[in-house]
Amino acid sequence: MRTPDRSLADRLIALREAVEVAEGRLDAPEVGQARAVLAKAGAREALGDATVVALAGATGSGKSTLFNALSGSEVSTPGVRRPTTGVAHATVWGRPDDGADRLLDWLEVPRRHRREPEAALDGLVLLDLPDHDSVRLEHRLEVDRLVGLVDVLVWVLDPQKYADAAVHERYLAPLAGHAGVLMVVLNQIDRLDEAAARACLADLRGLLDREGLAATPVLAVSARTGAGLAELRGELARRVGARRAATERLLADVRGSAAELAVHCPEEAAGSSRRWGRPAAGGSVPGDVVDDLTDALAEAAGVPTVTAAVERSTRRTGTGRTGWPVLRWTRKLRPDPLTRLHLGDERARTSLPSAGAVERARMATAVREVRDAAADGLAPAWRDELRRTAEVSEDRLADALDRAVGGTELGSDRVPLWQRAAGGLQWLLLVTALVGALWLLALVGLGFFQLDDVVPLPRVEGLPLPTLLVGGGLLAGALLALVARPLVSLRARRQARAADRRLRAAVRGVAEEELLAPMAEVRDEAARFCGAVTTAAR
Numbered sequence: 001m002r003t004p005d006r007s008l009a010d011r012l013i014a015l016r017e018a019v020e021v022a023e024g025r026l027d028a029p030e031v032g033q034a035r036a037v038l039a040k041a042g043a044r045e046a047l048g049d050a051t052v053v054a055l056a057g058a059t060g061s062g063k064s065t066l067f068n069a070l071s072g073s074e075v076s077t078p079g080v081r082r083p084t085t086g087v088a089h090a091t092v093w094g095r096p097d098d099g100a101d102r103l104l105d106w107l108e109v110p111r112r113h114r115r116e117p118e119a120a121l122d123g124l125v126l127l128d129l130p131d132h133d134s135v136r137l138e139h140r141l142e143v144d145r146l147v148g149l150v151d152v153l154v155w156v157l158d159p160q161k162y163a164d165a166a167v168h169e170r171y172l173a174p175l176a177g178h179a180g181v182l183m184v185v186l187n188q189i190d191r192l193d194e195a196a197a198r199a200c201l202a203d204l205r206g207l208l209d210r211e212g213l214a215a216t217p218v219l220a221v222s223a224r225t226g227a228g229l230a231e232l233r234g235e236l237a238r239r240v241g242a243r244r245a246a247t248e249r250l251l252a253d254v255r256g257s258a259a260e261l262a263v264h265c266p267e268e269a270a271g272s273s274r275r276w277g278r279p280a281a282g283g284s285v286p287g288d289v290v291d292d293l294t295d296a297l298a299e300a301a302g303v304p305t306v307t308a309a310v311e312r313s314t315r316r317t318g319t320g321r322t323g324w325p326v327l328r329w330t331r332k333l334r335p336d337p338l339t340r341l342h343l344g345d346e347r348a349r350t351s352l353p354s355a356g357a358v359e360r361a362r363m364a365t366a367v368r369e370v371r372d373a374a375a376d377g378l379a380p381a382w383r384d385e386l387r388r389t390a391e392v393s394e395d396r397l398a399d400a401l402d403r404a405v406g407g408t409e410l411g412s413d414r415v416p417l418w419q420r421a422a423g424g425l426q427w428l429l430l431v432t433a434l435v436g437a438l439w440l441l442a443l444v445g446l447g448f449f450q451l452d453d454v455v456p457l458p459r460v461e462g463l464p465l466p467t468l469l470v471g472g473g474l475l476a477g478a479l480l481a482l483v484a485r486p487l488v489s490l491r492a493r494r495q496a497r498a499a500d501r502r503l504r505a506a507v508r509g510v511a512e513e514e515l516l517a518p519m520a521e522v523r524d525e526a527a528r529f530c531g532a533v534t535t536a537a538r
């Protein structure tokens with residue numbers, strides 16, 4: 001299988017993401033190993049596998065001329081008036097990729113030039129720095145900044161100023177511990193005859209040895225004639241090669257570490273071009289499993305108790321309103337089943353009975369089913385994480401459910417028009433019966449005083465009117481109550497169903513917030529982790 005052309009930088013970014021996701025979630029030794037690889041890579045390597053070589057030195061030593069000679073074209077303008085070079089220039093060897101550009105962005109080198117690929121020097125980024133002893137402060141600052149960042153520092157000296165104390169004290173001596181990153185070039189060697197050149201080189205060598213830079217190579221070159229440039233190129237190629245090897249080692253480390261992390265990702269079917277899969281993110285729990293969970297939670301939260309109370313309470317008030325006024329007061333003796341539950345206060349716990357063993361067992365089963373569905377396609381470590389998440393969620397569930405049920409609006413308090421009308425009619429009928437009764441009473445009184453013949457008794461169809469009023473009023477009232485009863489029941493059932501819907505929606509909301517969302521988050525994280533691991537490993 002061909003290794004995809006992915007830069008070390010991209011792989012490191014991916015590995016870092018995988019470690020970030022795994023932090024605090026995956027308890028596995030591979031995560032620690034990946035962290036160690038990242039620490040080894042450091043910040044500089046994350047920017048690419050280029051070798052940054054900077055030419056530094058005093059003004060007029062010939063840095064820009066040497067830079068151009070190495071670059072093979074006039075990139076940096078050498079000048080007669082000193083100092084010339086104000087900002088760093090760069091030449092990049094090798095195929096264009098954004099790695100070197102990113103690196104130069106990071107180094108803040110704006111002027112860039114690209115060279116044709118040249119096998120030995122591929123990956124070399126050569127910088128021409130402003131002079132170090134510049135009178136202009138910004139030049140000095142630029143040099144100081146870049147000297148600390150580059151991989152190889154080529155210090156360019158000239159025969160006149162090679163022993164300059166400023167260079168030796170400020171730059172070369174402090175680099176004694178880093179002799180490996182330093183090279184010293186004695187430029188303008190064409191200006192000296194052979195004997196003088198040898199003497200000058202010997203003197204410089206002794207100077208460096210005394211400063212603890214015995215391991216630092218010194219090369220004599222002439223940027224103008226090209227003498228010694230081949231050796232300089234050779235030395236640079238060696239450094240580039242070493243760095244490339246180090247990069248390759250790091251690349252292998254990163255890929256190896258990512259491959260180890262990949263045990264926490266599902267393995268795809270053999271024969272597939274991709275070895276590791278990525279679990280689907282987000283809501284993977286099937287609808288019917290969620291429905292089961294909602295049912296179980298609703299039962300455990302006492303939703304059936306509440307809906308039954310809603311039905312009874314609605315029927316109670318309905319019959320109270322439309323029933324026979326004579327019997328109405330008896331209802332007042334029984335308390336409203338709904339008020340007894342103390343719903344509607346979100347701060348306090350309701351008086352709903354807590355779930356019994358059966359409900360609790362059913363709830364646990366439903367939670368387990370949801371968890372198993374969410375764990376589908378996840379590697380064991382992520383399943384563990386999912387289990388921990390579910391446990392935390394379960395602890396919070398009971399309180400959240402009670403709050404949700406207590407805070408749900410159960411139905412409108414609006415009295416239906418027909419119930420109002422029926423109630424009014426009941427009163428009217430009662431008054432009618434009362435009028436009839438009073439009339440009869442008056443008739444009894446008149447009879448007692450033998451006066452019943454004086455007042456004529458109106459009759460309807462042969463029946464005396466007061467008797468008709470009493471009988472009709474009472475009978476019609478009872479009949480109205482009887483007719484209203486099924487309508488009241490119908491309304492009560494409807495109210496109960498509406499309350500049930502609202503309560504279930506609230507319970508579903510709790511399930512979503514406390515259980516499904518945290519689990520989906522674990523899945524998302526697992527997907528992110530496996531995506532990053534795949535990027536870093538393949």
Ligand SMILES: Nc1nc2c(ncn2[C@@H]2O[C@H](COP(=O)(O)OP(=O)(O)OP(=O)(O)O)[C@@H](O)[C@H]2O)c(=O)[nH]1
Nearest residue numbers: 059060062063064065078083084085131188223224
């Ligand atoms: N004879 C001779 N002259 C050289 C050589 N290299 C550079 N020069 C000359 O030295 C002068 C300074 O060269 P630059 O390359 O501009 O020097 P620099 O180090 O870049 O100077 P700054 O940018 O000011 O720091 C120029 O006139 C070059 O032609 C060399 O090898 N031999």
Ligand SMILES: [Mg+2]
Nearest residue numbers: 063064084085
């Ligand atoms: Mg210059």
